[in-house]
Amino acid sequence: MKQNKTMQGYLLNTVVIVVLFAAFQMLTAAYGGSGSFKLVIAPCLWQCCYLIILAASLNLVLGFLGQLSLGHCGFMAIGAYTAALLSLACERSEVFKNANDPVYLVIIFACILAAGVLSALVGLLVGIPALRLKGDYLAIITLGFGMIIVNIINNLPFCGQDGLALGSASASLYKNGLGFGSKSKVTFLWVALLTTIVCMTMMFMFIRSKYGRCIRAIRDDEIAASASGINTSFYKVMTFAYSAFFAGVAGALYACANATLSTSSFAFTNGGILNSTFIVVMVVLGGMGSLTGSVVAAVVMFLVNYQIKNGAWVALLPASVQGVFQYPMLVYAILLIIIIVFRPKGIFGAYEFSLRNLPADLKASRARKAAEKAERKEAGAHV
Amino acid sequence: MKRKRLLSILLALSLAASLTACGGSGESSAPAVDGESAAPAESSGEPILIGTISPNTGNLAAYGTAVTTGAALAVEEINAAGGLLGRQLEIINADDQYDPTECLNAFNSLVSQGVGLIVGSVTSGCTSAITGAANEEEVCLITPTSTADSITTEDDFVFRSCYADSFQGAIAAAYAKQAGYDKVGMVYCAADTYSKGLYDSFSAACETYGVEVAAVESTASMDVQDYTNQFAAMVNAGVQFVYAPFYYDVIGPYLVTQARAAGYTGVIMGADGYDTTPDYVVDGADLTAFNNVYWTNHYDPADTSEKSVAFVSAYEAKYGNTPSAFAALAYDCVMMYKAAIEAAGSADPVEVRDTLAADGVVYDCITGTYSLDETGTPVKGASIIAFEAGTGADGKPAVVSKLLDVVTELPQA
Numbered sequence: 007m008k009q010n011k012t013m014q015g016y017l018l019n020t021v022v023i024v025v026l027f028a029a030f031q032m033l034t035a036a037y038g039g040s041g042s043f044k045l046v047i048a049p050c051l052w053q054c055c056y057l058i059i060l061a062a063s064l065n066l067v068l069g070f071l072g073q074l075s076l077g078h079c080g081f082m083a084i085g086a087y088t089a090a091l092l093s094l095a096c097e098r099s100e101v102f103k104n105a106n107d108p109v110y111l112v113i114i115f116a117c118i119l120a121a122g123v124l125s126a127l128v129g130l131l132v133g134i135p136a137l138r139l140k141g142d143y144l145a146i147i148t149l150g151f152g153m154i155i156v157n158i159i160n161n162l163p164f165c166g167q168d169g170l171a172l173g174s175a176s177a178s179l180y181k182n183g184l185g186f187g188s189k190s191k192v193t194f195l196w197v198a199l200l201t202t203i204v205c206m207t208m209m210f211m212f213i214r215s216k217y218g219r220c221i222r223a224i225r226d227d228e229i230a231a232s233a234s235g236i237n238t239s240f241y242k243v244m245t246f247a248y249s250a251f252f253a254g255v256a257g258a259l260y261a262c263a264n265a266t267l268s269t270s271s272f273a274f275t276n277g278g279i280l281n282s283t284f285i286v287v288m289v290v291l292g293g294m295g296s297l298t299g300s301v302v303a304a305v306v307m308f309l310v311n312y313q314i315k316n317g318a319w320v321a322l323l324p325a326s327v328q329g330v331f332q333y334p335m336l337v338y339a340i341l342l343i344i345i346i347v348f349r350p351k352g353i354f355g356a357y358e359f360s361l362r363n364l365p366a367d368l369k370a371s372r373a374r375k376a377a378e379k380a381e382r383k384e385a386g387a388h389v
Numbered sequence: 390m391k392r393k394r395l396l397s398i399l400l401a402l403s404l405a406a407s408l409t410a411c412g413g414s415g416e417s418s419a420p421a422v423d424g425e426s427a428a429p430a431e432s433s434g435e436p437i438l439i440g441t442i443s444p445n446t447g448n449l450a451a452y453g454t455a456v457t458t459g460a461a462l463a464v465e466e467i468n469a470a471g472g473l474l475g476r477q478l479e480i481i482n483a484d485d486q487y488d489p490t491e492c493l494n495a496f497n498s499l500v501s502q503g504v505g506l507i508v509g510s511v512t513s514g515c516t517s518a519i520t521g522a523a524n525e526e527e528v529c530l531i532t533p534t535s536t537a538d539s540i541t542t543e544d545d546f547v548f549r550s551c552y553a554d555s556f557q558g559a560i561a562a563a564y565a566k567q568a569g570y571d572k573v574g575m576v577y578c579a580a581d582t583y584s585k586g587l588y589d590s591f592s593a594a595c596e597t598y599g600v601e602v603a604a605v606e607s608t609a610s611m612d613v614q615d616y617t618n619q620f621a622a623m624v625n626a627g628v629q630f631v632y633a634p635f636y637y638d639v640i641g642p643y644l645v646t647q648a649r650a651a652g653y654t655g656v657i658m659g660a661d662g663y664d665t666t667p668d669y670v671v672d673g674a675d676l677t678a679f680n681n682v683y684w685t686n687h688y689d690p691a692d693t694s695e696k697s698v699a700f701v702s703a704y705e706a707k708y709g710n711t712p713s714a715f716a717a718l719a720y721d722c723v724m725m726y727k728a729a730i731e732a733a734g735s736a737d738p739v740e741v742r743d744t745l746a747a748d749g750v751v752y753d754c755i756t757g758t759y760s761l762d763e764t765g766t767p768v769k770g771a772s773i774i775a776f777e778a779g780t781g782a783d784g785k786p787a788v789v790s791k792l793l794d795v796v797t798e799l800p801q802a
Contacts, residue, residue: 045501045526049494157609160580187525188497264490266518269580270610271489278488315484315491316498333446334486 015362022361023203027196034195048192050312052263055198056256057280057304059205061288062297063252068286069294070213071245072225073137074145076274077152079282081250083272084128085121085257087159090267092117093183104182105190114197117184118258125254126247128155133246137239149274152282156269184258185265198259205252209297212248221245222295279311279338287338291345292352299354306353310341436479437472437736439464439723440499442509442519444487448612448638451665452511452715456533457482458708459716460508463723466703473730478723485510489518500526505738508722511715513537513554513582520544529738529745531725533718534687536661537586541765546738548745548765550721550756551661551687554583556799558590558634559597560685560771561658563800565630566598570656574604574628576619576644578635581611587634587660603628611636616644620651629655636662640682641669649678659684664713666776667788676778679788687714688756689772689792700755714756721754728752770797 037043064078093113096102102109136147181187186194212218220241223231232238260280261267274282284307292303314320314331323331330336345353360367441460445453464478472478481504483495492515499507506529510516516535523530524544532540532547536554541547565573573595578584595602604626606619616639623631631653635644640663648657663684670676690701690711700720704712712720729744730736744750751760757769773794781787 042501045497049497053490053494153609156580160609161607181521185521187521189525264493264518265521266489268489268514268582270514273610276488278486278491280488280490312494315486316494318502334484335446 018362044188044192048195051195052191052198054305054308055202056259057308058202058301059252059256060285061300061304062209063249064285065289065297065300066245066249068289071221075148076145076282077148078253078285079272080152080155081125081129081253082257083155083159084125085254086261086267088124089117089121089184089258090180090261092120094180097183118201118255121258122251122254126251129247129250133243137242137246152274156272159269181265184262186262205255279307290352293354295356296354296358298359299352302353434476436477438479438481438504440481440483440504440507442483442485442492442495443511445484447486449487449636455713455715456511456719459719460723462704462707463720467727473727485515487512489515492518496522500528506726508533508719513540516540517582520547523547527739529742531722533722534715537582546742550718550725550767552769553766554586555590557660557685558587559594559799560796561632562591562594562598562600564773566600570630572601572603572628573630574623574626575602576606576631576633578611579607584634591632614643616647617651620648620653624652632658634660637666637669641666642671645682646674646678657682661686661714664715670788676786676788679776679778682776684774685771686774688717691792697755717755721756724754725752770795
């Protein structure tokens with residue numbers, strides 16, 4: 007029975023995803039060339055894709071393993087530079103000549119995979135010493151790590167100083183390869199979507215496997231978990247590396263979407279929403295321990311950031327509200343305060359959205375609310 | 390429970406309201422400008438759209454304000470004089486937050502609104518994120534202040550109204566030689582396009598002029614808040630002239646005072662990023678620290694040419710402060726568009742681009758009278774400006790700027 011239900015769930019999800027994906031492909035084919043799709047929707051989808059993967063991957067460490075990591079963008083930087091440099095190397099050694107080359111697709115996926123693998127390796131190296139620490143100490147180590155990565159990249163002659171960070175030459179350096187312009191972003195939109203779907207599936211499978219249950223046990227009580235025979239160090243380091251893998255993949259997508267790299271984009275904080283702090287905020291906002299929550303939070307944060315600066319409707323608002331919107335960072339702060347006041351555990355809490363369980367979840371939620379109401383009434387009657 | 394919720398909503402709302410109040414007063418100039426430029430067009434035809442991309446929020450917000458106000462002033466003057474080709478100009482401002490990703494978003498958003506002529510972005514790092522896109526979308530881009538050499542070399546649709554770093558860094562090196570310093574040091578940020586570009590050109594020019602670079606120190610990023618170790622190294626190396634290309638947001642509060650505290654007494658030389666530094670000096674700081682700080686700039690606000698005086702007085706009348714070079718350069722960008730649109734007889738981006746790229750067109754602008762070289766960079770001179778402790782316009786002690794020299798051509802080695 008249980009097996010059956012799981013199968014049903016997988017089947018349902020697969021069908022829905024395939025239908026959505028196919029529908030999206032058709033939409034892209036129909037409207038791909040036109041202005042607003044090419045200039046607004048496609049770049050936005052690219053950004054959503056890498057933010058989703060990034061937030062979800064951090065959730066593995068922060069929400070499921072319960073360890074605070076403040077250097078997640080460091081892994082992303084590794085991924086981004088790996089992918090960009092690899093594509094540049096392939097182009098220079100004439101493995102492919104232009105984007106129409108059949109090998110080109112293989113190169114794209116090879117770059118994305120290599121980005122993930124290298125990040126995971128670094129994650130392993132960092133994780134082994136760092137995860138001996140807990141809480142604040144681990145946070146400080148990861149924070150330092152993020153800065154170290156950025157500095158190393160800056161000072162490596164082939165990627166920072168003279169490689170990929172010099173003005174518009176940086177755009178042209180790998181623009182024939184992985185750095186997509188507006189048109190290629192539409193053509194290869196499916197790469198971003200497919201990568202995101204595959205990554206999310208892998209993460210879901212991970213948290214539902216025995217590994218997932220083990221790391222949740224570690225989060226809830228490390229001593230009890232260890233007493234039950236769970237090798238806590240192994241699982242911690244493995245989760246850290248697994249999470250780093252996806253951060254690297256997100257970095258590769260970032261490299262594709264932006265066509266130019268500078269390490270300031272991967273700092274602890276910066277002007278935009280892509281930095282280690284904001285990724286933590288996304289995870290907390292979505293709900294620690296809910297992958298679907300991270301997806302929603304990443305999209306929400308992106309849309310809020312994008313809309314208040316570029317949305318046409320902003321011009322219709324009264325001048326006083328526009329005054330606030332001149333300072334996007336304040337709007338996030340207000341939003342964050344409101345959400346945390348009303349939903350202290352984030353938008354989703356630990357709840358996972360699931361198509362199969364949706365009717366049952368709705369029913370349960372309604373029943374719970376009714377019960378609460380009845381209870382309150384009863385309490386009132388007694389007073 | 391309910392009351393608590395109500396209370397929190399009220400609290401959140403009042404927070405929002407208080408922010409609105411700050412927002413309104415701080416940025417009052419920019420929206421007002423929008424309103425005016427969007428005034429109903431009397432002339433026939435749709436307005437010609439000009440977009441600006443600048444860091445209106447974030448660390449470099451002062452640049453954003455300067456660029457939007459400078460461009461708005463130019464548009465207003467053109468509109469008051471009847472517009473271009475019988476059409477009014479309309480300006481749309483976009484914010485890039487000094488972040489390359491946001492800059493690309495802002496660019497795409499402007500283009501999807503039908504903007505074909507863009508002024509921006511301010512920093513070289515941000516501009517380099519959109520030059521490729523400008524070429525692909527066939528949108529004209531004139532950057533007011535991105536001085537990195539590589540900005541205009543690769544892409545046909547990209548021009549600028551400032552000089553390039555290879556000139557700016559060389560000017561500083563020539564000044565060091567001329568002032569008799571044979572041994573110099575450098576503090577820069579290897580991660581930043583602007584700082585690294587100036588580092589490259591300064592050190593190359595030092596070699597040409599036979600000046601020895603005795604010590605080089607790098608910082609992790611452009612907004613590091615501690616420069617003590619770097620300048621201690623300069624003191625150890627015994628140099629009396631340090632080239633430090635950073636932006637005003639660290640020069641005013643941190644770099645200069647920390648350099649003096651570290652025992653460094655010599656010259657600190659910078660570039661156009663030092664503009665507006667006096668506004669960012671911490672209250673109560675020792676202003677004499679800013680003696681012996683020199684920098685290269687695009688123009689001098691005290692310039693007495695007729696055009697410059699008219700611009701400065703119009704700007705002061707409208708915004709109540711002296712325009713920085715960034716405002717002047719943004720003003721010039723719009724004026725370059727004006728000249729190109731008039732010459733092309735069309736506001737079509739491709740035709741405007743062809744006119745801008747044509748040889749021998751001379752632009753008579755605030756920051757000089759110049760023509761563009763084959764890459765799209767103006768051939769013009771630089772002002773060398775010195776800071777010194779003095780008295781501000783309000784009678785209080787302040788850091789003031791003084792024009793030292795105007796260099797139009799690089800001296801021979």
